Amino acid sequence: MKILVCMSVVPDTTTKITFTDNNTKFNSQGVQFIINPYDELSLTKALEIAEQHSGTVTVVNVGLADADAVIRKALAIGANDAIRINAEPKDAQFVAEQIAAIVKANGYDLVLTGRESIDYNGGMVCSLLGALLDWPSVNVCAKMVYNDGKIEFERDIDGGRQTVVSNLPVVASAQKDLCEPRIPNMKGIMAARTKPLQVVEPAQVEVASSYEAFESPAAKQAVRMIDAENAGQLIDILKNEAKIIA
Amino acid sequence: MTGIYAENSEGQFKKAVLEAASYASQIGNGQIVAVCVGQPNAGEADKLAQYGVNKLICIEGISAFDAQVYGKEIANVLINQGVNQVVFANTYEAKSVAPRVSVIMNASMASNVIELPETSNGFKVKRGVFSGKGFAYVTLDKANKVIAITPNSTELKKQATSIQIETIQSSGSAGSTTITSTTKAGGKIPLTEAEIVVSAGRGMKGPENWGMVEELAEILGAATACSKPVSDMGWRPHGEHVGQTGITIKPNLYIAIGISGAIQHLAGVSSSKVIVAINKDPEAPFFKAADYGIVGDAFEVLPKLISAAKAAKN
Structure with missing residues (x-):
């Protein structure tokens, strides 16, 4: 069982997001970078499946050398080895094409992503990989159980949940509730130093999109306070002034 | 030509689908064609017509949802119709299907799009990034485009037209997944x-x-x-x-x-x-x-x- 976990390196969730260079770039000054929280879930789940079914877990990241420290953390959590595709992750389509090339070259039974990265929120890589590889894809999974050459997934659908059984190979994306993310221990941190982190050059792909500018959300006007004793007044305001409820 | 994916929820087109129709009509570019899997309930096609959809194509012969099958069948129809830009409402189903359609059509794709595109110089969309802490302006460079819009972010604008309904058979692409159970919170709003x-x-x-x-x-x-x-x-x-x-x-x-x-x-x-x-x-x-x-x-x-x-x- 060969498992590939796709990992984004993203700003810590508490980061105040600002932009620089005339709003054309994310300002990474002083920002702490972490494993994308959903990818941390897929990594933990991959390790669980690999331990139960004598498999291996490889982590893949599309990024520049500054991602290495975060990739080492994934190795400390327990991945066997890592591959970094040495390129700026331009957009979801670029990332998916790079990872698809790795999958085609190395062959995997299961490829996991997060449901989305918390920086660009595309939520596209799992389904893009499915199409690029012509594999089944199961998106936004809160449960994954490997059994007898198949995987049973529980995935979120609009307004509910669905259980889906898929043949392998398959690509799937992780949602909250999939598992409790593992934290690296001292032994893992020591071992991670010598685990293989292979750096490969990117494949040539057609440019799909260009990020031109960023914008911060508009500042809110001052809040209008309503006295708790007359809380019901809020409903009247929402209905007759803001005209936001019927 | 502009296409939309008309996601069919138990025979109905939800508001998010009408938003996609309205968005497609506002970017224009000729006829608007909607693709739907299965048959909608009576009168539902007229809802699409209210927002400018000229043609609805219903794909018959797909028994259950499978992202791989939906991606191929929907992309097939869109390509055969000569569609070069497609609008999806960014629901869970669209997240499983739209990126697959973009690969098959060799299109640029943007998700979480919240405004109409700026088309004076290229095709630029505004999308939500950093989980609500920012927005990005992204140019879609390929000739074909797939846009997934965030529900409730664009205005519904009536643009009534008459609609022609066509039914076609799926090409029979095979999937590798089986749905074994579905639970839906009854009557609740997603x-x-x-x-x-x-x-x-x-x-x-x-x-x-x-x-x-x-x-x-x-x-x-x-x-x-x-x-x-x-x-x-x-x-x-x-x-x-x-x-x-x-x-x-x-x-x-x-x-x-x-x-x-x-x-x-x-x-x-x-x-x-x-x-x-x-x-x-x-x-x-x-x-x-x-x-x-x-x-x-x-x-x-x-x-x-x-x-x-x-x-x-x-």
Whole structure:
């Protein structure tokens, strides 16, 4: 069982997001970078499946050398080895094409992503990989159980949940509730130093999109306070002034 | 030509699909063709016509949802119709299908799109990034384009036309997945598409106290949501968790009860048109992000809101 976990390196969730260079770039000054929280879930789940079914877990990241420290953390959590595709992750389509090339070259039974990265929120890589590889894809999974050459997934659908059984190979994306993310221990941190982190050059792909500018959300006007004793007044305001409820 | 994917929920086209139709009509570029899997209920096609869809193509012969099959069959129809730009409502189903369609069509794709494109120089869309903490302007460079729009973010504009309905057989592409069970919360409004959301946090003290939250939501026709700690503690299902590591939503009205307003939570809800914060701590950060605020205990404020909302309805 060969498992590939796709990992984004993203700003810590508490980061105040600002932009620089005339709003054309994310300002990474002083920002702490972490494993994308959903990818941390897929990594933990991959390790669980690999331990139960004598498999291996490889982590893949599309990024520049500054991602290495975060990739080492994934190795400390327990991945066997890592591959970094040495390129700026331009957009979801670029990332998916790079990872698809790795999958085609190395062959995997299961490829996991997060449901989305918390920086660009595309939520596209799992389904893009499915199409690029012509594999089944199961998106936004809160449960994954490997059994007898198949995987049973529980995935979120609009307004509910669905259980889906898929043949392998398959690509799937992780949602909250999939598992409790593992934290690296001292032994893992020591071992991670010598685990293989292979750096490969990117494949040539057609440019799909260009990020031109960023914008911060508009500042809110001052809040209008309503006295708790007359809380019901809020409903009247929402209905007759803001005209936001019927 | 512009296409839309008309997601069919038990024979109905939801508001999010009509938004996609309206978006497609506003970007124009000739005829608007909608693709649907299965047959919609009687009268549903007319809803699409109200928003400018000229043609609806229903694909017959697909027995169950499979992302691989849907991607191929929908892309086939769009390509055969000569469509070069496709609009999806960014639902869970679209997240499984739209990227696959973009690969087959060799299209550029953007998700979380919240405004009409700027087309004076290329094709530039505005999309939500950093989980609600920012927006990006992205140019889609390939000739073909797939755009997935966030529900509730674009205006519905009537542009009535007449609609022609066609049924075609699927080409029979095979899938590798089998659905073994589906559970749907009956009658509830999906959180991502809700126009009003009533959300609560640790201030509710325990899951047994959610009756009031649900009651207010029901009167207002709202969906219910919760903060991260509440879903982490298992008081509410994770599907209700809004915030940076949960769902990002954009309702017209977001009412937050007993949620302090940590930056990660605000990230998921700050695009809401109107925000109401109710918290007993006057220093709660949520008041800085809210339009209306009430400093008070949820257990005293909620009953007042419920009775006022009931009275306003009658």
